[in-house]
Amino acid sequence: MKDKEIGFYELPFGPAHSGSGNFMVKLKVDGERVVEARADPGYLHRGFEKLMEYRTPLQNAVVADRVCILEPLSWDLVHAEAVDEIMGWDIPERAKYIRVILAEFTRIQSHLIWFSGGSMATGFQTGFMIGIGYRDYILEHIFEPVTGARVYPTGYIRPGGVRWDLPKDFDKKCYNVLKKIEKAVEDFDKLLFSNPVFKERTQGVGVLSKEDAIRLGATGPIIRASGIETDVRRDDPYEIYDELEFNIPVMDEGDAYSRFFIGRMEIVESMKIIRQAMERMPRGEYSLKVNPFMKMKKGESYARIEAARGEAAIYMVSTGDRKPYRVKIRGPSFLHLIPVLEFLLKDQQIADVPTIYWSMNTCPADMDR
């Protein structure tokens, strides 16, 4: 018999822990078992929604990519979409293709970071090195020549199109990088996904059932790993996704391994999308003429996209001023890291906590905003 009063103690996971990012979960533990988990966010809260109320759409394009450092271009894209819809703009075809290509590259590099983190959490340093190494090809050969900076594109995807055209030798670079990514997928298959140790540590850990996934508001790879076939790119298409052919990977297990594996399959699909988009990309204009001092139209819009972590959305209200009246940002990690994680950590072993945490494809920055 155990004395309940003495048996529990509280263990903070994070914020200063190399495996947790800037986020804390307070774990109430009974020996090795987690009885209750309680998330404590707010280490990165900057108040984006209010910052955007003080800026014009073109200024906001630069602010928007800071929402999540790991996938800045996705956030650029969703912001641009929200403004485009309020203004009723139909942007040039070429801009749509450029947006899609960059968004998919962003997804790939974000997933590579995810795998690196996952390998770290399961005690596999090599995976960490490989993932970050391959990601650098995208930063160095795609993002830097196109947007001008390795990480932050400073509003490259802006309302009305993109800031400037692709560089001349983009084709060559793009196909070279895709070849590298293929290698990366091969490497991860060999070293991570077929590795018995990795399987042992992730299979059957942190199982999220179908009903719970819906109830807790999971989206993106997390909900697809639980057996629900949904993807904003197909269900609620934006840009040119309805013209492209790609599959939506789904798995039924709902455990940490299947979440990682969904990410791996998504990389393959993203490469397919990029190849198609590269072939079909038309020539022509890359942006509408946008007056920086324009007044926005009166109205509201709700733009959703499929970011690497799940559904990213912006709700924007405009009263016809130069600045939006209200912006609401919906970050996928906000739900993944608080309700879903709290639910999954319950009744788990302490040793599994980092694995589960990393399998959520986390980004504390878009949770806090």
Add this chain to the structure above:
Amino acid sequence: MSWEEIIKDYNPTIQRERRIWVNIPKDKVYDILQNLKNEGFEHLSSLSVTDWIDEGKFEITYHLWSYKFKVLLTVKTKIDREEAKIKSIYPIYDRSAWIHEREMHELFGIEFIGNPDLSPLFLEDWNEKPPFRKDFDWREYVRSKYYNKENEREKAYWEVWLK
């Protein structure tokens, strides 16, 4: 009853394909959301608040997505600014509603009746007005808190100040 019938009486506007907006009075919202959930709007995409300070109202928006019909339905309702209280939808959408309401409670100071836990989320030791309300002068607050008038470097923030 299909979902179209549930909202038919409230003049929904169709903005474009897959985007429908509807305004519903405050006391009906809970029942309608309950019915919509049963009809297949299972995913609470987001819950947001707009502060219409000139009107003296808060507008609460529920963005619902249906995996079945592939429609994004936005339900909007207005409550008085003075008496910022509304029934929580925690019993309908469970934890996903809980976390959104907790956030809105912190940032706008709206009371969600029936929500089990509305403790602060992002801010530690905050004792000003809820920061996202329109009458909280954000820039004035920043200026007086962080920028020193005497400091040579920071003087500019006091002299030139964008509104």
Add this chain to the structure above:
Amino acid sequence: MVDMDKKVMARKMGRLIRSIWIFNWFNSCGVTELLPVVASIYDMERFGLIVVDNPKHADVLIVGGYQTEKSIKRVIRIYNQMPEPKAVMALGSCTITGGMYWDSYNTIKRLSDYIPVTIYVPGCPPRPEAVFQAVGMIFEHVNQLKKEVKGK
């Protein structure tokens, strides 16, 4: 900066010349551009730098990017736990002036108002090369200290 006898300090800091142990306060911009620094491509272990998990083991605290009101308290606590001599490297323009978030109500505007900063690395985020340059400057700083002590 640190009230300690220069001689003692130079001697103690001497060990920094061979290897720097870093405690990384992971933050937004810190994490993305430090990952290539830590992992392959730039691999900082070549220069004897490693990331440690315990502030008591660390020589250098890297503060990457903006700090919110909540996280700065933790930074101060970590800083106080680190043994002397210690250095603080602040990454990003956010630590210098507030950067992008100059009008945000929840971020601090200058790190040196809260803890003594040895070196600022500008950039948004700073490139990995810049981080290495900053490390080089810390080495130089130690050398300088040593020379001064010898000269006396």
